[in-house]
Amino acid sequence: MAKNLMIQGTMSNAGKSILTAGILRVLYQDGYRVAPFKSQNMALNSYITRDGLEMGRAQVMQAEAAGIEPDIRMNPILLKPNSDMGSQVIVNGEVLGNREAKEYFRMKKSLIPSIMKAYGELDKSFDVIVIEGAGSPAEINLKDNDIVNMGLARMVDAPVLLVGDIDRGGVFAQLLGTIWLLEEEERARVKGLVINKFRGDKTILDPGLKQLYDKCRIPITGVIPYTKLDIDDEDSLSERLDRRQIGKGIDAAVIRFPHISNFTDFGMLEGCEGVSVRYVNTAEELGKPDILFLPGSKNTMSDLLWIRQNGLEAGIQKAALEGCRIFGICGGYQMLGQRLLDPDGCEHGGELAGLGLLPITTTFGKRKHRTRVEGRVEPIEGIYQGMSGVSAEGYEIHMGETCLLETCGRFASVTDCVTGKQYPDGCVKGNVCGTYIHGILDAPGLLKGLLNPVFLEKGMPPGTYRDLAGYRQEQYDILADVIRAHMDMDAVRRIIGLK
Template sequence: MAKNLMIQGTMSNAGKSILTAGILRVLKQDGYRVAPFKSQNMALNSYITREGLEMGRAQVMQAEAAGIEPNVWMNPILLKPNSDMGSQVIVNGEVFGNREARDYFRMKKSLIPSIMKAYGELDSRYDIIVIEGAGSPAEINLKENDIVNMGLAALVDAPVLLVGDIDRGGVFAQLLGTIWLLEEEERARVKGLVINKFRGDKSILDPGLMQLYDKCGIPVTGVIPYVRLDIDEEDSLSEKLEQRTAAGRIDAAVIRVPHISNFTDFGMLEGCEGVSVRYVKSAGELGKPDLLLLPGSKNTMADLLWLRENGLEAGIQRLAGEGCRIMGICGGYQMLGSLLEDPEGVEHGGSLAGMGLLPVVTRFRGKKHRTRVEGNVGKLSGVFEQMSGTRAEGYEIHMGESTADEGCRCFADVTDCVTGQQYADGCVKGNVCGTYIHGILDSPELLKGMLEPLYREKGIQPGIYRDLQAYKQEQYDRLADVIRMHLDMEAVYRIIGLD
């Protein structure tokens, strides 16, 4: 039976995900078999496992930090918002259905057996489980049906570290207010407080830490400095999405649609020397990029209408006519086509004209296609010619199926890693290409084929394309160094019960 520790926060984006990953990495370095767990995650940044099942990307990052393969046991419930009032509900990696917020709130306790089964699978295989909460445990209007914060802590008898974000200000009120809003038995679970994202001289903070202890009787276990590490974040809250200006010679613009998903597709590109990746929300920000990228979307038709209404669609079409290299991934690929049809009302209902940049028709269906694929880019010409024959691998996750006109050049020939089926992926026409493969830009070989013609045009010496997996491991080790230096790991071991 595994020991456990739960990381809860005073709010969203307090740093729970990264702190969980850092503690997992330290424990792994110290010789323990460790695993992450989050009973319910709300995010559009998802991932497909080897078995073809869907889970939240944050737990994938944490699994990488723990040195283990991601599994849906680590995130049994995933909510993918598809409107302001509702989400697609994923249970144990498969679509459970769409639910309005009120309906999900009423039924979520019925998912406790699924949560406990997943936790039990990890419990039987690992020494320590580090659990991440969601939002805040002090949402008193939600407490009755809580399955992700103190409700889960009670189910699995977990001690808690409570994290507050000092960078936003008011961290003492965050921590103390949260403690005071907890029930007595919940308060007893909180064994330590952590102040995150601190900048400055800690000695100035020390008097406040003493007063905080006097008021609640819970010690501050660590003050974590504000550090910049290149580690995958939760989607809608990532600072990366606020990048608006181009600092590098090669300007890569990503359209930040309202329902953007899997922006981690561009992480490798962000690390390329001389390349600036910026996120565009309006026609005025578009400019004249060298490379334009349309990301995945949880609601392709709604996001296409948004592009149409705010003038970005016209700007994208103008850039296509001027010869700008344009790549659409998943929902972005669908938008580039000629027509989107939704006869079953999976997204928006009805039909909607696409941007008309690729000869492709997409029809939405109720069944989600999710798998991992591997193969090679086809024989391309023009601005994408150097990508020909390069490695194409990643994962697919989409509700629509796209059909290209006969004779249209496909982007890649791939094999479904789950079923073994072989098929053509995507479409290329001139300086516009589309693919369903998330993670396609993680291939150094493919990225080189895309960027080196641009390097030549700009007169830039190409840089070295990093080994993504080795780079990630280096970042996790750096995170562990920060945790060891600024979190009282002896106290953490005692809290876990390993003293």
């Protein structure tokens, strides 16, 4: 049986995901077989495993840090918000359906067998499981049906580290208030406190740390400095989505839809020297980018209406007419077409006109298409010619099927890695290109084919393109160095029960 440790936070974005990854990396470096676990994740950034199942990106990132293949058992429940009051509920990688918040709240306990089965299978295969909580364990209105914080800690008998975010202020009140709101049995599970995102001289913090210990008698296990790392973030909390400034070199703009999903598609692009990536909310911010990306969306029709109402639709169409490269991925690809049909009310219902930039139409249905794919970009003429013949691989995750309305160049020919089926993907017409493949920009060859012609047009030398997999491993090692330097890992090992 595996030993375990649970990381809980005083609030969302306290740093639970990164701290979990850091501890996993340290233990992995020390020779332990380790795995992440989060019973319920709410995220629009998701991932498709090799067997075609859907899970949250945070646990994918943590699995990479642990040196193992992402597995759906690491995140048995995924909630993908599709409105202010509801989410698509995914259990064991399969869509259960859409549920309003009250309905899901009532059904949560019925999902405990799925959670425990997933955890139990990991328990047999690893030395240590590091569990991530969600939100705060002191959300007392949710405690009766808790399956992700102290409720889960009780079910799997896990000790807890509680993390507070000093960068957002009030960290002593965060930690102490959370402890005081816990039940006695829950407080007994908290074996250490961690202060995250600290800036400055730690000696100035020491008197407060002593008072905190005097009031709750729980030791401080670590004070983690504010550290800039290029590691996948959680959804709308990501700081990268706030980038607005136009930088030097290639200006790459990404439309920031209200339901933007899988913005991790642009991580490789953001790391390219000479490329400036910014996220656009309004027509005024759009400007004249060199490349304009329409990313994925959890609610394509709703986000299409949003760009129509705020003027971005006209700005995108104008940019296309002026020759700007327009590149749509998944939901963004669907929006570029002529029509979007939703006869079963899976998204918005009814019919909407698309942006009219590609000769395609998309019909939404109840079946979600999700798989990993690999293949090659088709021969393309014109400004996208540089991508011809390069590797095209990644994963598809979308509602709706898209068909061509006229003869038009396909983007790629791919093979479904789960079923072995071969089929064409995407569409290219002039300066407008669309694909269903998430992660398509992670391939250095494809990014080179897309960007080098733009560098040439701007009179700049060709860009340099890093090995993304190797780069990520370097970032996890840097994270582990930070954890070793600023956490009492001997204390953490004792808490876990390791020698």
